[in-house]
Amino acid sequence: MITVAHRAGNTIAGLRDALEAGVDLVEADIHLYRGALEVRHSRTVGPHLYWERTTGVTRRRDVRVPELDEVLAAADGDPRLMLDLKGRSMPVAVRVAERLRERIPGVPVAVCTRHWPMLEAFGEDPQVRRIFSAGNRAEMARLRARLSGKRVDGVSIRLRLLSVSLVKELRRATDLVLAWPVDTEAALAQASAIGVTGVISKNMPMLDRLMRGRR
Template sequence: MLAVAHRGGNSVAGLSAALAAGVDLVEVDVQLYRGALEVRHSRAVGSRLLWDRADGFTRRRELPELEEILAVAGGDPRLMLDLKGRSLEMAARVAESLRVRAHGVPVAVCTKEWAMLDTFAADPNVKRIFSAANAAQVARLLARMRGQRVDGVSIRLRLLTPPVMAELRRATDLILAWPVDSASDLARAEHLGVTGAISKSLPLLDALVRRRS
């Protein structure tokens, strides 16, 4: 099972820690704001402040941008960019940034807005991952994938059932589940047979990597 650091790449320190822990993928949330590719999961509260349930308030000026994260990664192929929002412009900007700053480096791009993934269709180094956060999205995704293969999917753990897993396996070999933040979550994910666990817990991911190796 792959170990994926949930939001691990949303800061330089978090990215460095996750890569050093030996995880297989580090999630980096990307949002477009006034022309800037901001790395954040938090929501804007006005033009200067951001809020997130886990981290509370932060200042926008403290946010890294995608180019900084790519520079810190230094060509490491373990990034998974999670594109937030519905802006096709953002997808185009991210694609261009990858071509310039990480040319040819393998990278995963994930989003719930699947049309954005079409932007990367001509980039063979980009693994396109379809994300689903609710039952309606899962149903639409299963219908979309029937009769075709996709690079991968990322689905909320509580939405996965044996019948859903059976359908997903016909379309892809990469099934990521989130959030997997406790031993019971991990046990459920393993029982279902998912191929990757997305977790905020570095100790849990570290244990998963060590046990696998």
């Protein structure tokens, strides 16, 4: 079972802790805001505020938000980054692709997004693993049609959308079927039962146990 530390890459400390723990991939969420590639999950509310479902509204001046260059520097060439591109604007993908070529040329990295045209920006980069994500039924239906008879690097699917038969179908298109969020023992049991090949989780003790069991 592939282990992915959900959002751990959104802080430098979280990134380092997850890499030291030995997870297979560390996820970082990437937004393009006023020309900067910010690493955060929260959304902007005007020029001064962030909003997060779990934490509510926070002031930009009270939050330390790293940029992509800082995360790449902290990873120091480690190939276990998974960058989740947010938003629908193609410039996000174009800027990230440029940054990867400049900062870590040739270093393997995974790039994930629910807005699949963004993945085309990395078409010339063989070291980039392009992962198609789906978070609702409409996206899942479009993804199934897109994958028919094709092979892709990987998929990342909201757990509640998956079933045994659907995972079998997806595994005809890729060896990497990631489920999210998998933060509880019940969710892990469900993910295991339906046959996914990896889980995306904020539960680091659970990921550690998975890795120890695998070893």
